[in-house]
Each structure stands twice: as structure tokens, then as C-alpha cells.
Amino acid sequence: YGPRYRQVENAVKAKYPGIESEGVPTQNTSGAFEVVVDGELIHSKLNGDGYVDSMEKLEKILAAIGAKM
Incomplete structure (x- = not known):
């Protein structure tokens, strides 16, 4: 999941x-890819959000970060 994490991290930065x-x-968990902002779960592959593989998903994450700033 390293490349997928870095892709999201680069977009955020x-x-x-x-x-x-x-x-x-x-x-202990395989297949987890979760984004947490200030303790709030924003995106979870395990909960059905899948990978961050669209602009819509990425924008959701970026908006959540922006709202916390």
C-alpha cells in the first residue's frame, strides 16, 4: 500500500x-487503507470506500483536512 499512501500524501502536501x-x-489487518484527520475517520477501504482512486475521493479527503485547519 506504500505507493497508494504516497500518492494521497503527495496530493495533501x-x-x-x-x-x-x-x-x-x-x-494484523490486511487490506486496510484509512485516512484519519484529527481522530475522525474520513476514508476507510475496510468500510467500503475502496482505494483513493478518483478525484471525488481525494477531494473528500482534502476538504476534510481543510475544514480542520
């Missing part, structure tokens, strides 16, 4: 320079 992000590998 391009829109919000200086923002801190952290990728945390899961130990």
Missing part, C-alpha cells in the same frame, strides 16, 4: 504545504 502526515502500517 501539494494542497497544504507544511502539513504533517503519518503512514502507519497495520500489523
